[in-house]
Amino acid sequence: MSILLILQTRGRTTASALAAEFEVSVRTIYRDIDQLSAAGAPVYADRGREGGFQLLDGYRTRLTGLTDAEAETLFMGGLAGPAAAMGLSEALMTMQLKLLAALPPERQAAAERMAARFHLDPSGWYQGETGGERLPELAQAVWGRRRIAVRYERWSGPVERTLEPLGLILKGGVWYLAALPAGEAKAAPRTYRVSNILTLDVGDEGFDRPEGFDLASWWAATSARFEAELFTGEAQLRLTAEGLRRLRRLGAAYAAIVAATETPAADAWVEVTIPIESIAHAAVDFLRLGAEAEVLAPSELRSAMRGTIQQLAALYPD
Structure with missing residues (x-):
């Protein structure tokens, strides 16, 4: 059935290509082709350098044989x-x-x-993701290989870019665009958050996609590299059992550490070492743990926590 569907969708295909596809011998492919012919499938072979197996013109199989x-x-x-x-x-x-x-x-x-x-909803809770109104235009630009001119909100402020859109990715309810800077032949694809695109203009000028570019493989490598580079330091925490439960809800990296940590007794504490992105980010995250956690190190993080707590206390003097 798989051979039949490949011939139907790809047209003429060599025995060696089919053998490589299914990781079997060429002899096995010939035997399977004979069985297809015996079952009534109009498969015929063209010999020679440009030869291969193909189906009779106009033949289409129904999706039979499915479990x-x-x-x-x-x-x-x-x-x-x-x-x-x-x-x-x-x-x-x-x-x-x-x-x-x-x-x-x-x-x-x-x-x-x-x-x-079963209904699949990939969006996160309470996410009012903006920029969705630009997705149809972006999708058409990706399909049609059209360059786009965007005004993009970076952390340092808005910038204007001309891009060659390669694909769209939905990650955790957030849309991202994979694109090349126009005219930079040797540049690597970059990631742009769709909600940060302030203005979008799809041009008439086309572009050639990089040969061999695979969106799924590129995204897997890019996201893995981003996660590896995200955490630049470590922090040592002292937590109660409730603190561990709260820590688990802060993210997958923390959840993995909590899963490997033995839960302390009701009146006991446990120490863990966890990765952090930065002192500022960690201070905000760990405040969510309340009095169920104490930062032991680094000292800069303890100082940041103390400073924020003192500012909070000043807001509630009575």
């Missing part, structure tokens, strides 16, 4: 929220209807059951 699990996962792939944000909700609905029509009757119920019982 219940495979049919169900067809409807886990399309997220209604992100699709609507990019202006693709109608296309998503049409695609799902076509998939249902192509499925055998015994598999349609499985797919509809998944859609009726």
Whole structure:
């Protein structure tokens, strides 16, 4: 079935390419092709340097051979929220209807059951993410390979950039744009938060995508590097059992440390060493732990905590 679908979507494909795709021998591919032909699939071979296997022109297979699990996962792939944000909700609905029509009757119920019982919402709680109105234009620029002119809010202030958009990423309910600075052939792709785009103008000038650029692989490497570089120091904390529970809610990095720490008795404390982004960020985070935690080190963080607590106390003198 997989060979049949590859031939249907890619056209002529060599036996060696199919063997590499499925990690089997070329002899196995020839045997599978014989079985497809015996089952009535119109597969024929062209010999020679440009040869390969292909299907008779116009032949299309229905999505037969699917298990219940495979049919169900067809409807886990399309997220209604992100699709609507990019202006693709109608296309998503049409695609799902076509998939249902192509499925055998015994598999349609499985797919509809998944859609009726599971809903995926990738957005975080209480997130009023701005910039969503620009997503359809950005999506069209990505699809059409059109350069865009943006006014972008950086930490140091607004800047103007001409970019070559390569892709959109939804991470934790926040949209990001992967793009190259226009005209910088050797530049590496950069990440731009969509909500920080103040103005957007999609131009008529096209661009060539970098050969071999894979958005998913690039994002995985970029996000891993960002997380590795995010924490620049360490802090030593003394916490109660309740302090540990509160620390776990501050982020995944802290949650992993809490999971590896034995919970102290009700009247006891435990010491942990955790990574921090900066003194300023850590001071804000650790204030959320209240009196269930004490910063032991570094001394600069203790001083920052003490200063903030004294300022708070001054606001409530009575």
